[in-house]
Amino acid sequence: xxxxxxxxxxxxxxxxxxxxxxxxxxxxxxxxxxxxxxxxxxxxxxxxxxxxxxxxxxxxxxxxxxxxxxxxxxxxxxxxxxxxxxxxxxxxxxxxxxxxxxxxxxxxxxxxxxxxxxxxxxxxxxxxxxxxxxxxxxxxxxxxxxxxxxxxxxxxxxxxxxxxxxxxxxxxxxxxxxxxxxxxxxxxxxxxxxxxxxxxxxxxxxxxxxxxxxxxxxxxxxxxxxxxxxxxxxxxx
Numbered sequence: 351x352x353x354x355x356x357x358x359x360x361x362x363x364x365x366x367x368x369x370x371x372x373x374x375x376x377x378x379x380x381x382x383x384x385x386x387x388x389x390x391x392x393x394x395x396x397x398x399x400x401x402x403x404x405x406x407x408x409x410x411x412x413x414x415x416x417x418x419x420x421x422x423x424x425x426x427x428x429x430x431x432x433x434x435x436x437x438x439x440x441x442x443x444x445x446x447x448x449x450x451x452x453x454x455x456x457x458x459x460x461x462x463x464x465x466x467x468x469x470x471x472x473x474x475x476x477x478x479x480x481x482x483x484x485x486x487x488x489x490x491x492x493x494x495x496x497x498x499x500x501x502x503x504x505x506x507x508x509x510x511x512x513x514x515x516x517x518x519x520x521x522x523x524x525x526x527x528x529x530x531x532x533x534x535x536x537x538x539x540x541x542x543x544x545x546x547x548x549x550x551x552x553x554x555x556x557x558x559x560x561x562x563x564x565x566x567x568x569x570x571x572x573x574x575x576x577x578x579x580x581x582x583x584x585x586x587x
Contacts, residue, residue: 380507381499387511388491391518392484399476406477409466413481420458421489427451445561449554456553459528475529479522486521487514505570512574516581523585524552552584 396402432447462478491510527548530537537545551558559580563573 377499380503381495384495384507384511387508388487388495388514389484391515392480392487395476395480395518401473401476401480404473406473409462409474409477410481410484412466413462413478414485416458416462416478417482417485418489420454421485424451424454427454445557448560449557452553452555452557453550455524456528456549459525460532463525463529463533471529471533475525476522479525480518482525483514483518483521486517509570509574513577516574516577519581519585520552520555523581524549527552548584555580555584 428451432444459478459482463474466474466478491514494510495507497507527545531545531549559577562568562576568576
């Protein structure tokens with residue numbers, strides 16, 4: 351009789367252990383998937399293009415370091431000129447100021463491109479853009495990504511990975527526009543107004559996306575869809 355009573359208890363204990371182990375493993379899998387979605391495309395881009403065949407790592411490191419310097423310069427300007435009293439209400443003046451501060455990215459990309467040497471211009475553009483996007487993902491998404499290990503599932507971390515992919519597209523195309531304006535010499539003068547307009551749109555891209563979210567009352571999924579669509583459109587143009 352005692353053995354008959356022990357068997358159901360043992361089976362119940364085994365089931366509880368199995369459920370507990372699954373609950374402890376699933377958050378780790380979720381974290382790994384979110385990290386792969388956030389940083390995996392950067393590695394795929396590097397190894398799927400001729401960048402891996404050339405010595406572009408110093409150029410990428412220069413792009414990463416320049417992004418860090420530009421990011422902290424933008425933080426100082428935002429703290430000095432942009433009010434943070436009410437971040438939910440749409441304020442055209444504040445959005446214009448943020449877009450103007452975003453022009454510092456043009457200066458940073460120009461510095462990274464002009465100071466880099468070695469590979470061809472196309473490889474240099476891709477290396478700087480890739481380093482720029484990688485630095486953005488590390489600085490803005492690495493620490494929040496640790497929350498994906500929580501037992502509660504959230505789409506926010508997968509959406510952050512989608513934004514990282516969109517930013518990779520924008521960074522490479524942004525570096526291309528800056529190089530066409532300031533680095534490349536044999537360019538048509540008729541294209542210059544279009545290139546300057548494209549550079550302004552790239553610099554104001556975060557402010558445009560933020561304004562769309564506030565004015566149109568978009569949820570997180572629609573913001574991600576708009577970010578991806580605008581990124582692909584900017585790259586195609």
